[in-house]
Each structure stands twice: as C-alpha cells, then as structure tokens.
Amino acid sequence: MRPLIAALLLGFALPATAMAQSVADLRNDAKTPGDVLTYGMGYNQQRFSPLKQINRKTVKHLVPAWSYSMASNYGEESQALVKDGVIYITSHDKTVAVDALTGKEIWKTTIEYPPETTKTVCCGIVNRGAALYEGRLYRTTLDTHVIALDMKTGKEVWNVKSSDTADGAAMTGAPIVANGVLVNGIAGAEFGVRGFLEGHDLETGKQLWRLYTVPGEGEKGSETWPNGGAKASGGSTWTTGSYDPDLDLVFWGIGNPAPWNPLDRKGDDLYTNSIIAFRPKTGEMVWHYQMSPNDPFDHDGVNALVQADLKIGGKVQKVVMQAGRNGFFYVLDRATGKLLAANNYVKVTWANGIDLKTGRPNWTIDMKSVIESASKISTWPSISGGTNWFPMSYSPLTGLAYVNTLDMGMEYQPLPIEQVQNLKTGQPHYGVKITNIYPESGNRGILKAIDPLSGKAKWQVPFKSANWAGTMATAGGLVFTGALTGEFMAFDSETGKMLWQFQTPSGIIGQPITWERNGKQYVTVTSGTGGVYVLKIPDANLAHVPPGGSLWTFKLMED
C-alpha cells in the first residue's frame, strides 16, 4: 500500500496549509471533484462533474447520508461549497460550516440586519452562495454588506458596507474571486437602484472599483436613454458571473431597466438586459451584448453564463452561453461578444428571432404595439422568463444544456406614462399590469436538455409546477435537480428518464453539487421553499408544501 493511500484510509487530517486555496485551485475547480470551491462548480459554471460512481446504474441506491437544519422558514437558494471535508453554506441570516461526512455543525456565524431591509427585497429573503479563497469565505448580505470570514472559525475578518438599503439596494448573490479581486453585484432594479458591479480587495475589503451598469448623464451609453441618461436606472447584477482566467474576462448578466414600464425610457437602455465582459482587476468593460433592448417585460439578463468549447461550423469555439429570460438561448464568442447563435428554447411571441448579424431581436407586432401604443397583449414568456435565475448545467459529454424551463405567458399592459414619471429611488418601479397565463397542459415547468446551437430540446420532462432549482450534470450520465414539491431527482442525461427521487421536507430552490472524499461520491443540496415564484405566483399544487430549510447530503448505500 502506498503511503498516500494509507493516509487516506486512516483518515489523517490534511495539514492546515491545505486550506490555502490558490489561484490554480480555483482555476482547476471543475476538474478536482474532491472539492467545490466556486459558484457554478468551476469558473466556467458548467455545473458538470467528472464523477461517475453515482451513475445510471447505481443511482437507485442513493440514500440520505445526513441532514442539517438551517433553522429558517425562508427560502434556501444557496449553492454549497466544499473544501477539505467541510461544507460551507450560506442563508439570509447565517453562514455555516458543516462536517461533510457527518453533517455535524463546525461553526455558525449569524447575520443581523435591520428588519426594514426586507421591505425592498422584491423576490425572496435569500442568499445564493459564497466564494472561497486562501482560507477565507466571502459573501454578501441582504443589507449590502460584503464580508470575509475565517474558514476555520467563522470569525469575521472584515465587513464593508456597499450601499444604502433605503434606496432599494440588496445583495443576494454569490461573489466570485477573479484575478485576485472579489467581485460582487447588487439587486434592486425593482426599486430603482442604479446597478453596478464592484471589486473589493481580498485582504482588507477596500473597494477597488465600481462599474455602473447604466451610464450616468452624458457617459458612454447614455445616448440609449432619453434625456441623455438623466433618469437611467435598473440594470441590477443580482446573480453571479463566470470567469475565464485565460482571457482574464468576467462575464456578468445585467438585469432589467427600471421601471418595468418602458414608456418613459424609449431607446435601448444600455446596459440593461445585456451580457457584459470586464476586467476583474479594474472593472473595465471590454464588450457587451444586449439581448432585450427597451425591455418592457422584466426579462432580466441575469441568467447563468456558462462557458464551453462548442464545435460550430466544424471549428471549436470558446463560447459563453445563456438560456435567456426572454426565451432565446444565446451563444456568444466569449473573447469578442459576437453572437454565434440565438434560438428560442421556449414559446416566444415578442420577437420573431434574433438577427445574427446585428444581434438585435426582430420585434413582433405585439411587441411594437406595447412600446409604441401601450397596448394590452398576451405574450410569452411571462415576466418569470423562459427560465429564471436558477442555473442551468452543461455536459461536455452530451453537448446539452440542462435547463428548468418555464412554460408560462402573461397578459401584459403598461400603465399610463404619468404613473412612472416621478418615481423615487426606493419606491417600487413597476408601472405595469400583469396576469400570468398558463398552457392548457397544466404543466408550468419543463426540464429540457437543450442543444445550445439550435435551442431545440433532445428530451423534456414536464412538471405541474415550475421547477425553481439549479441543475447539475455528471459524467455518470445523470442530471440532478429539485422540485418545488420537495422531490430531489436524478434523470438520465441522454433520455430524460427519471431514475431516482427522494422526498425532502420542503420545496427545493437550491443548487445541487457533487463531490468525493476517500474515494466515495456524495451529492449535496438544500431543501427549503421560498423565492419569487412561491411568494408571488398562485399555484394550488404547492398548497401543501411546508417551508423549512435544511441541508442534505446523499451517498450510495453501503452493502
């Protein structure tokens, strides 16, 4: 027996220095399944694992290893991280370190924020995750603090306040560490926040730069707003971008303009509903691509940005792709932002396709009637989008993206322009009348295996309610995701056949991960319903789903 293996079998603890994740650790995260150091299971955010001990054949033996109570009735949207046998998980009011094999709490650090903070959180009292780097855990808080904790003890290393919650700002997304800088976004377009990204010094928390996502008066891009950008707001950045260390570019999805009502902001409204690429050291924007100019539908551009190497026209291209909230699946050259493909992956009625040359949508008559004459229309997808913030995954083995899509439309009409002309920051920025409409099938959610270049589904599985959870693909030929009715499920990545499920105590709106330790593969996910769909969209199918947060780890049953 070789010494290394002996050490593993004897369960020797790794030396303390093992905690110091390096730049290389982060860069290789997708290829080192013993840990999960990044949001997205790798800088490329593919949420794909090379692990295959749990596979199509063995998954039927998957059973809970342990469960840990999050002690909260708010939603649990966070993705867990794993390092050296410890799982790190965030929620709106705490950060917890749990022994990965036993489920025993190691430390818990609570967050106190003023109760009024929640008044300007539109869509759920949640947090989506953390970043790890060199022995520290970085996260944001609902009241817009960015904080660093010691990974061993949970003790706060630094804590900086970013914004004023009275202005409608909140933070719910996971930050990332890119090229030695902590990068985080902001939420609050629904309350007129002017969106931004910012970089913080990892050691001290000092703000290094701020990149506003809507230009100030007279700045570049302000010409796409009326009055030279005087009223530009929105463009929040409430999810997490992905990073390409070779190009040294961070890709980030930018949210909707404010208010939703488009009548008082005619023009493209840059950089709302766009994907932007920027330098993490400086915040310098390198390129942008806008999916929905002058968006009236809250079709946020924030959905997950997954990097992959795709064969296009016989040539392998480095792309970044997004299942857009507006219903189109976008594939961009990630070095330049050039549009390579854009096809609808759900029912879309606001645009007849995207012009590959200009990158612009071909508006339908319906869409024009909204912008030009404030008409009432029936349109697809709904305000919730073709999918929403919960991240898709991509398997390089199947070449498919696994997306919890939404099959919902809406009756929509902008309110008269007068109602949105004098909104103040911190007030609700809606100004529209919306009623959701549903397909006759009665299925609001469809898990799809989507070909990125055509937008077509190789297979699809319908669900009565929307699924509001992330997906994860594995080399074991599996796709994992969760239902709002609480089932944690595994599907065959080639056929969509459901191979396994387990009823967790509440609805699932989290993001599954998988990892290995001592030669054994595990799967971890949160249960705990919440989030905007559950809060705001009536769904009788969810009437009997209780709230209550918990963290779960599954393993293959021992013989």
Next chain:
Amino acid sequence: MRPLIAALLLGFALPATAMAQSVADLRNDAKTPGDVLTYGMGYNQQRFSPLKQINRKTVKHLVPAWSYSMASNYGEESQALVKDGVIYITSHDKTVAVDALTGKEIWKTTIEYPPETTKTVCCGIVNRGAALYEGRLYRTTLDTHVIALDMKTGKEVWNVKSSDTADGAAMTGAPIVANGVLVNGIAGAEFGVRGFLEGHDLETGKQLWRLYTVPGEGEKGSETWPNGGAKASGGSTWTTGSYDPDLDLVFWGIGNPAPWNPLDRKGDDLYTNSIIAFRPKTGEMVWHYQMSPNDPFDHDGVNALVQADLKIGGKVQKVVMQAGRNGFFYVLDRATGKLLAANNYVKVTWANGIDLKTGRPNWTIDMKSVIESASKISTWPSISGGTNWFPMSYSPLTGLAYVNTLDMGMEYQPLPIEQVQNLKTGQPHYGVKITNIYPESGNRGILKAIDPLSGKAKWQVPFKSANWAGTMATAGGLVFTGALTGEFMAFDSETGKMLWQFQTPSGIIGQPITWERNGKQYVTVTSGTGGVYVLKIPDANLAHVPPGGSLWTFKLMED
C-alpha cells in the same frame, strides 16, 4: 392470488368506513401494527411492536423514506399516530396529516394562541400527541383548549376552553380515549396551578367531570397539607396516562406540589407525586400510590406508566410500572395499587430504599435536613430526575424496560419560607436554589435496559448529553431512540450494541413508532430540538445543534 392480496398489491384505497376506529381497535392497538392509534403504541403504553422485518440483521439497511418539514424552531416532542396510510402529528402550532408512504401533506390545521400564553409555559413550547377515535383526532393546545378535528379534512369539529392561562395553566400532553370519554390533563404546577384531570364528551366536547389532584379545603386528602389544604396547589398532570380496559381503570402520574420549596407545605401533600387510578366515565379515584411525600425536588410523578404481566414470586401479576423521576423503579399491582417492587435504577441519595410494606421512602439524613432545617445538600437525582417525561418502552420478549436515564445530581437548598408564603397563581412557584452537578465520567445520559423488579441494568450505553427522547422496543430485537445531538439510533435489545444510526437535522426529543403497510415495516420519528433540558441546562456538547422541526419515516432499502 387471493382477492385481498390482489387489492393490496393494486393499492386500492380502503373504504371510508375504515376510518371509524372502534373501541376494539383501540383495545387491540398494540397487536395491530398496521396502525398506531394510541399514545404509547397501545393502551398498555409498552411502546413495543411485534413487527420484526426491521431486525438485528436488516437494520443496517434502514434508510430515510422521506422527511416532512414542521416549519417551526420549537421542540418536536410529539408521538405520531398512523391510520389507513396516514400519519397524524401535532406540534405547538399545528396538526398535520401526512401520507405515510410519500411524506406528502394531506392537510394542515394551524393553531393560534395569544403570545403571552408562552410566559407561563415552564419547560418548552411543545405538544406531545393526539388521540384518534371514530374519524376524529383529539388534542390539547398550549392555551388549554381541547379540540376535535375531522381526520379526513383537519376541520375543527369542536373546541372547548378548559382553563385560564393567566393562572399559569397550559396543556402539552396527549389526551386518551377511554371507555367512551376523552381524558386530558393540565400543566402549570410551576405557576401554582391546582392540577386536575378532566373528561370530555367525544361528540360535543362537553366537560363530563373534573378530578382535582390536590384536595380542596376539608376534602379527603386535605389533611396531608397544612391548614387543611387551604394552600394546596400543584399536582399537574402534563403527561398521558395508560388505560386497562379490563379493569376499566386509567392510571395517571401526578406532578410536583407547588411551590417546589417544601417548607410551607409540611405533610405528604396528596396527591402530588403519586400514581392514581380512576374510572374514565366518572373521574372517580379508585386507588393512589404516592412515591415522594412532601417532595422538595420537583420529582414529578408523571413519568410513563407502562402496564405488563410480570412473573413475581412464581405468579404472573398484572402490574403498572414507572421509572420514577425520584430515581426508583416502581412496580404496582394495577388492580389495587399495592407496591410490589421499588428499587433505585440510578444513583439516589434522598432515600435509603422504599418500605415495601408501607410504600413509603426511608428518608436519608440529607433529605430530613432539607425538610426540617432547610439545609443545603448535594443530592441525586437532580431536579430532572432519574428520567423525565420521555417515555420508556418495555419488551415482553426480554422482560426489560428501556429507559433513557439521567446521571445528574444537584446542589440544592430551599429559600427561606417567607419567600414562598404569599405566592399568587400565575407567579413562578419555585423558592429554591439549585445548581446541577454532573458525574466525573462526563456522561449525563445513560440508556439502560432495566429489570423492573430489581431496578438493575442488564446493559447500559452512556451518552455525553442527556437523551431526551422516548424509546421503542420491537420483536425484531431492537430498541430505537434519539439523541439531543440529532442521531436516530437502533440498539440490540439484548446487548445494547448500537446497530444503526442516522444524523437527523436537529436534536431528537420525540417518540419513535413503527408500523407496516403493504407488508413493509416503517419507523417514524420527529427531529427538532427543544424541551426543558435544552432550554435551561447548559450543555456545551449541544452548542452546535440547530433547531428546526421535521418528521421522518425510515424504511429498509429496496434491492
């Protein structure tokens, strides 16, 4: 294939009339493992199941079948009931019906009580269970309502208020149905409540009788109090009695006198710290046996009363037995109340045994010095007792009682008499100074397999913290119980060897049950820490146990 089996395999629903549990159903509950209709898994409260599919050999394959969130951070002490494939569970703020095989909620009925109610609940915002009878579920509420719900819909059938919470009264125990009457008790001796039992009409909720557990002025037993019973209070009835339908006797444990300080109530203080037998139709007391006369130590007589047929001196006798909070294991003839055996099962320093003839304890010098001169002493067991409310089980196969015992003593001194002479109902009734003391071993809890007649342990398993959960024994040779650190565990009933455990999300203070459906055995228990030990006794070992309630069902892994 015979038709009955075919129907089962096809999963046909039972006809609606199957819901009407009869008197015979309740009487046979311990022998019909397809359902659990009674608190205690049978009128005899043995918490013994004849099921043996899950046994010493197969238990290693036990895995969670599902989990259901109780959506509360208070403690979950309730015992589940099962009928026709539905699990019924209570908590302080809700009653829930859950599909037993899937964990899906069928209905949930919430309870609203005034927040100030909790001010006079000494020992945990909890509920311990319900009673089922002829399509209705009966339970009590923290604000002393007794209610009946329709088992199919959860709709309230009737709701009667029993007492005034401003006087310190609360209800946390499960009622029982005995001889056509709903019998329930009351909590609140710590606030000077005058304890009682009461009978309610099953159809209407009308109160049929009330049996006070401490006599009024001049009534029988009042001679055991100073001043002819003028100040008699205490004697609460906060757990659940057992019933012998052949004798038509209900056995109920009576709590401590109020205040704890004994100086102003010299005398036996009947019927505090007693076991009483009464007729459920009328509330007529038939016999009583007092364990701790003039008790200064809060040695409530409320611990579980388990009926069994024991061979004593070559003759099988019908007994009722109790692992008393005062440290002695009592065996009584249940027809007459005659004491048959009383031996300490934990360290006891307040009495040198119990006189079998008189039934009275032989007080030690220490004990006398407390009563006579208000001395400060070190004494065992502590205020928490040799065990506490969480029920023991008894296996007729091994002849052993399985008890989560406590290995804790205390430094104790009554405060001067003046401090307890003018207490008003609703005020705290303590008047003592107590510091818990612990054994050098550092183990506060010991699971013991106790011979009822000798009090001696055949085996014992130590735990760092107290266990605060019920036990259950099965014909599969197993004893199930839970730890405050969250492990749900199975032990060999003959040897005490731990054969299986699973880490639940919070501490366990519930009461396991087992049942079968379609030929498959299941085990159900709640997780969710709370209760008096967790609330009031410092224990560093529990520093990292989160709160959060959930209901769990386990099954053997399919091949």
